[in-house]
Amino acid sequence: MNLLEGLIRAFQLIFSGDPRILEITLRSLFVSGSATIIAALWGIPIAMLLALKNFRGKFLIKTIFNSLIGIPTVALGFLLFLLFSREKGPLGFLGLLYTPTAIIIGEAILVTPIIVSLATSAIEAVDPEIMNLAKTLGATESQASFAVLKEALGGILLAGIASFNRAIGELGIAQFVGGFIAGFTELLTTGIWIELQNGNPETSIALMIILLTMVFIINLVLNVVQRRRKWAPLQYSET
Amino acid sequence: MGTIAVLRNVTKSFGKMTALDDVSLEIQEGEILALLGPNGSGKTTLLKILAFIQKPTQGEAYFRGEKIADKNIDKMRMQCTMVFQKTVLFSTTVYNNIAYGLTIRKIPKKEIDVQVGKVLKLLKLEGFEKKQAKKLSGGEQQRVTLARALALNTELLLLDEPTANLDPKNAGIIEEAIASVNKEHKTTIVMATHNMFQARNLPHRIALMNDGKITEVGMPTEIFGRLSKTLASFAALENTFAGTATSAENGTTSVDIGNGVQIETTTQHIGTVSVFINPNDIILSTNRLASSARNVFKGKIVEIFDLGPVIKLKVDVGKPFVVQITKRSFNEMELNLNAEVFVTFKASSVQII
Numbered sequence: 001m002n003l004l005e006g007l008i009r010a011f012q013l014i015f016s017g018d019p020r021i022l023e024i025t026l027r028s029l030f031v032s033g034s035a036t037i038i039a040a041l042w043g044i045p046i047a048m049l050l051a052l053k054n055f056r057g058k059f060l061i062k063t064i065f066n067s068l069i070g071i072p073t074v075a076l077g078f079l080l081f082l083l084f085s086r087e088k089g090p091l092g093f094l095g096l097l098y099t100p101t102a103i104i105i106g107e108a109i110l111v112t113p114i115i116v117s118l119a120t121s122a123i124e125a126v127d128p129e130i131m132n133l134a135k136t137l138g139a140t141e142s143q144a145s146f147a148v149l150k151e152a153l154g155g156i157l158l159a160g161i162a163s164f165n166r167a168i169g170e171l172g173i174a175q176f177v178g179g180f181i182a183g184f185t186e187l188l189t190t191g192i193w194i195e196l197q198n199g200n201p202e203t204s205i206a207l208m209i210i211l212l213t214m215v216f217i218i219n220l221v222l223n224v225v226q227r228r229r230k231w232a233p234l235q236y237s238e239t
Numbered sequence: 240m241g242t243i244a245v246l247r248n249v250t251k252s253f254g255k256m257t258a259l260d261d262v263s264l265e266i267q268e269g270e271i272l273a274l275l276g277p278n279g280s281g282k283t284t285l286l287k288i289l290a291f292i293q294k295p296t297q298g299e300a301y302f303r304g305e306k307i308a309d310k311n312i313d314k315m316r317m318q319c320t321m322v323f324q325k326t327v328l329f330s331t332t333v334y335n336n337i338a339y340g341l342t343i344r345k346i347p348k349k350e351i352d353v354q355v356g357k358v359l360k361l362l363k364l365e366g367f368e369k370k371q372a373k374k375l376s377g378g379e380q381q382r383v384t385l386a387r388a389l390a391l392n393t394e395l396l397l398l399d400e401p402t403a404n405l406d407p408k409n410a411g412i413i414e415e416a417i418a419s420v421n422k423e424h425k426t427t428i429v430m431a432t433h434n435m436f437q438a439r440n441l442p443h444r445i446a447l448m449n450d451g452k453i454t455e456v457g458m459p460t461e462i463f464g465r466l467s468k469t470l471a472s473f474a475a476l477e478n479t480f481a482g483t484a485t486s487a488e489n490g491t492t493s494v495d496i497g498n499g500v501q502i503e504t505t506t507q508h509i510g511t512v513s514v515f516i517n518p519n520d521i522i523l524s525t526n527r528l529a530s531s532a533r534n535v536f537k538g539k540i541v542e543i544f545d546l547g548p549v550i551k552l553k554v555d556v557g558k559p560f561v562v563q564i565t566k567r568s569f570n571e572m573e574l575n576l577n578a579e580v581f582v583t584f585k586a587s588s589v590q591i592i
Contacts, residue, residue: 129327132292136321137340137391140313147339151330 009202010209021203025210028188031100031174032167035107036115039163043115044156048145050116051123052131062120068113073172080106081176098179103187106173111163118162122155123148154226161222165215188214243268243395243427244289244319249298251284258284260451261298266395266429267444271421274431275438275462276448282431283324285448286397289429290321302395317344319395320388324403324431326380333359333375333383334368340391358386361416378409385413389420396420398430402437406549407519407563414441433477439463439592463592477561478516479592484509491533491586498557503533504589513592518563520588523552524581525572533586536560540578554582 013021050062083089084097096102126148134144149156171189178185180194188211195203244266251259259281266272266289274282287293288300291312300307302315320340329336334355341351359365362382367375372383381401388396401417402410418441420426432438438445438459445462447455455462482496486509494502494514502514522528527535538556550569554560560582574580 127327129323129325130329132287133323133327133329134339135292135316136290136319136397137387138317138320138343143343147329 006202006205007209010206013202013206014210018206021206021210023183024186024188024191024207025214027100027186028168028211029214031103031187032107032164034104035167036111036160036164038104038108039112039115040156040160043112043159044119044149046116047119047123048149050120052145052148062117065113065116065120069117071110071113073110073170074176075172076110077106077172077174077176080109080173084177097177098181098185100178100185102177103174103185106177107167107170110170110173111166114163114166115159118159119152119156122152122159125155126151157222157226161219164218168215169211241268242266243303245301246285246288246295247299247301249285249288249295249300251281251288251293252296257451259288259295262451262453263298264446264453264456266427269421269425269427270444271417271428271430271442273438273442273445273459274429274448275433275445276431277433280448281451282448283399284451286321286399286429286431289395290319290397291315292321318393319397320391320393321397322384322388322399322401324400326377326384328372328380328383330373331371332368333364333370333372336372336383337387337390339387344391354390354392358390361389361419362386363412378405381405381409382412385416389416392424392426394427396426396428398428400431400433402434403432404544404551408548417441478518478521479513480515480558481511481513484512494589496558500536500557502589503586504591505586506589506591508591515590515592516560516584516588517590518551518561520584521560521562522583523554523562523564523568523572524583525574525579527581528583530583531585532583534589535581535583537579537581540574540576540580543574543576554580556582 050058050065080102081089081097083091084094084102086092086095086097089097096105130148130151131144134147135141139147169189171193174185174187174190175193178187178190180186180190186194188207191207192204192211195201195207242265246262246264249259249262250257262281262285264285274285276282284293288295291300291302291307302318305311305315307315329339337355337358338351341354346354355368359367362385364379364382364386367379367383372380375383385398385401398417402413405413414437417428417430421428430437430442440459442459444456445459446453447462480494480496480500480502482494482502484492484494484504484506487493487503491503492506492508494504494512496502496514502516504514506512522532527537536556538554538560540552541555541559542553544551545566548566549563550566552562552564552569552574554562562582
């Protein structure tokens with residue numbers, strides 16, 4: 001089969017609404033989306049602390065998160081495999097190996113440094129007087145922190161996009177802790193690989209086209225929305 | 240008239256730097272109190288302590304007889320508000336900026352609409368609701384920050400240099416609004432300023448500050464009449480100079496303000512005086528003007544501040560004079576830093592304070 005033939009068959013698969021392709025796509029969106037949300041839930045409070053509070057070791061923690069951005073997925077995947085391994089892994093008793101939950105946890109860990117680092121910079125870029133301003137207008141400490149967070153929303157959204165991109169495109173973790181269980185843990189990335197092994201190159205090509213298109217469209221939409229909402233996390237009024 | 244807020248022996252230090260040094264002050268209900276002093280004298284710190292966003296290192300602050308502590312600070316913050324010297328805006332519309340404090344107070348949307356409408360009218364910002372606050376001009380932005388504070392109708396309003404760096408039109412709108420809320424809502428106002436004119440005309444009382452201390456408190460007439468030492472030493476006050484006045488032969492009085500600068504005035508005062516020349520009364524030119532004005536000095540432009548429609552220049556003629564001109568004149572005269580210029584003003588423009 002040549003490339004052109006493969007492409008044509010792939011498009012036929014996509015436009016015929018093949019249920020397997022749809023299922024894999026939705027699962028991929030769900031897994032990466034959940035991982036991003038979970039990472040945001042614990043990452044944003046960490047970013048708030050790092051950006052707004054002063055404490056010993058703050059620089060060290062920031063440096064660690066920064067350097068973890070580039071962690072190889074294959075290393076993290078293998079590490080998690082050892083942890084979740086049902087026979088000998090310390091967390092084996094949870095029975096998570098080869099489940100979508102394991103992939104979600106793994107990807108959430110993978111993208112946490114991205115969320116923390118980018119959100120910290122976004123919050124640090126907010127005018128420090130916003131906190132005081134909110135307080136003079138009657139805000140409590142937590143309402144004032146929320147006002148700061150709102151000012152950093154554009155930057156935090158970008159952190160989310162970057163995280164989602166990293167999660168949806170990674171292979172190492174999905175492979176190690178998700179395996180290739182058709183109808184259960186198969187994702188766009190693992191699908192591209194396994195369908196090729198199984199002799200279905202057109203399915204692989206279809207999945208690849210979907211993966212690329214999705215990443216492209218999501219980024220495009222979010223960029224347009226961000227521009228239209230006029231979030232200006234890095235611009236402040238001059239005095 | 241009772242007291243609304245009291246500071247008792249308040250000291251505030253930032254590391255080794257003492258911003259406020261054992262300050263005690265009583266603020267009377269319904270008054271406009273001006274804090275007058277040079278930069279770094281502690282005015283902003285004092286306001287921030289009164290706004291309950293900074294804690295004194297030592298001493299106590301009271302509001303309506305109640306001592307400020309961690310447990311009542313949220314409640315206290317509802318009673319007063321502050322407008323910073325630096326314009327700080329939320330990245331959203333003018334409406335949302337002004338509504339912020341009202342939303343926190345859980346005021347119903349309908350009432351918020353009414354209140355926002357009122358303050359927009361007061362600050363001459365009608366129709367600005369949906370505009371992005373940060374896209375407005377500097378003067379309009381500053382008016383939004385005041386509108387946002389006024390919308391809350393708090394008992395105490397703290398203003399940090401409310402008209403600094405503004406052109407006369409915007410400054411006028413803001414001064415009018417301040418006077419109006421004080422008169423109509425009996426809002427107590429404490430404002431920091433180093434603008435002589437403002438200090439003279441707006442407030443009921445003036446507190447002079449220097450080096451983190453309040454050196455004098457009194458009515459404007461008392462303070463300006465007494466020629467206090469602190470006031471005379473305010474080099475930071477624009478166009479305010481201390482000097483010695485002697486009678487000249489032609490019936491005018493000449494004031495020697497040092498560095499070889501002699502100012503002619505129409506005053507009869509002799510001896511130590513402080514003089515003030517309004518920056519708007521000074522004519523700036525590139526050549527010596529043939530005119531009836533008695534005071535002409537040659538100098539160099541040492542600082543340029545772009546305030547939007549107007550440009551503020553500092554001209555060193557031996558003593559620094561602040562001159563305000565329109566941007567158009569500035570461009571037409573092709574002025575730049577270190578340019579040689581002449582400052583000219585009439586003897587009758589010199590005010591003895």
